[in-house]
Amino acid sequence: MNVTAARPADNPTGRKAFRPWRSRANLSAWTLSAPAVLFIAVLFVYPLLDVVVISFTDPTLSLVHYREFFSSPLYSRVLGNTFWFAFMVTVICLLLGYPLAYVIVRYGGTLGFALLLVVAMSFWTSFLVRTYSWLVILGSKGPVTKLLAWVGFDPVPQILFNSFATTLGMVHILIPYMILSIYAAMQKIDPNHLRAAASLGATPFQGFRTVFFPLSLPGVVNGCTLVFIICLGFYVTPVLLGGPRDQMIAGLIGEQIEELLEWGFASAMAVVLLATTMALLAVYNRLVGLDKLWG
């Protein structure tokens, strides 16, 4: 708390001080945001702190859960697997999603509308339904296997119940988040910028590279963050489409909570997952500058 700031007369920096009770505008801003702040504090911050507390105190005050987590090769391996998986899915979603969003925004019309409709419909369909549909499509009696057999594969390689099927299923489920995020950012780009670039002699590619792409980056960052974070907590699709090695940390956490009632250990796992995610995002922020992109 800046004590000098309480008396504006001798405030040397001239910066506005934090004095909600002095300024009427500030006061009303605080009053208006109070319900939201309270809501977040009660429903998000408190339970999260509770998780941290449980991880150290259930059943007794100790570091035993963290010791177990780091002493067994299983959990670090599954954690690493989870992050690697989230990274792969995010990259593939980006590579497929960006061009699609570009087409929707730049070409618009019936094609753009149709594409947007398909993406939105996929977004609204239950992810369980979409996951089970992959079981049919990739199954041993499904069209893909038949096609591979027709092309001449003998024996036909197994495409279900492995990391390939899991990645495919996850990309399918999460790509709408990527496309819609990028679409929202691209929509805001004024086409006059591109015309201006062209009038100054930029080729279409130069215009895209120097004008359009940088302006679309906030959408890319939003989409990547969203897909990556959701991916970290996903485990149903890997359970249904993947092999025994495609375990995700969220699945192990769920098992500890719901089947074994070991909340202390589950909380410790959740805390490690959260801490690792935050650390990764901090590094990412340092390298890319998230806050700048978010504006």
Place this chain on the structure above:
Amino acid sequence: MKDSTEARETKTGGINRRAFIGGGVAAGAMILGAPYIASKARAKTKSIYINTWGGSWGKAEAEAYYKPYEKATGVSVKPITPVAFAKLKAQVQSGHYEFDVIGIGRSDSIRALNDNLLEHIHYDIIRLTDYPPDTIGYNGISRHSISTNLVYNKKKFPNGGPQSWADYWNVEKFPGNRGAYKDVARMVPFALLADGVPKDKLYPLDVDRAFKKLDELKPHVKVWWRRGSQSVQLVRDGEVDLMPMWNTRAGVAVEQGVPIEVVWNQAHMRRSNWVVARGTPNAAESWRFAQFCLQPQYLGVFCRLMNTGPWIAAAYEHIDEKKARMMPTWKDNLPLTYQPDPLWVGTNLSALTKRFNQWLAT
């Protein structure tokens, strides 16, 4: 264990976030929200709340139990879905009750008792002498059993299929796509039975020996299933030719015309008990409800609808024989099955699960 597995099946996207931050938010929201509303509501009308499954399971319970109970007593029964073993712990610890009654497996009861979550039986309502020996125990009373059986595709093995877990392990004599159940409490005893341990000498399980035997099976397993609906889909689509499967789900597959044979030899029996959340203000009413549901005419209806095997023999008077043959407690099937030792499983499940996950991941 099965209950908890099924619980995930009925949940939607929200679970991922919940798992991501652990149970915290869920527990927090539960403490703050739902029970408050529930306890307000229950002050007005007399109701009991039962934690159960949605879908066909919930419909069967409504028809067999809730409607007759409401008619007989005037107390309304409100289902809370899906079954959440973890919620039992959350509500006993917080003192806010969203539900009063829940059906859980016997080894789950051991873990619940370790955390002191179960109300003792009210013996003035549940009369000890009214029930067969062994149905009452661990603060619960057995209602029915679901078994895990070896199931095979009749078309794949027209000249007689595998008849034991040893046959299931035998990839030369019975070649075919194998599914396995991602559940350590089943796969470890199956491995020991395949290795020649007699079924009455299974417990305490020789875990090292079992994992050695599981090593033999692992390269031949095409898919490890985790959810009941998944197992039905696997046999229906012909993805697998033989695998362990719940008798209830196998019954559904057979009714749908899937050409599978259910083997009763060495089936694993899972007992489901009625238990009551410790400290709930509706404890007495809850036991009255359990007592009511255990009457043969109601238990029989439920078992007929869901293929579960009743532990009250008289319930079979309300089930036709064709249906009864698909049930694990039917007189011809019961001697072929084995029952796990709930105390041993309940005590060792955490360590077993850890080892199993590790084994699967490498």
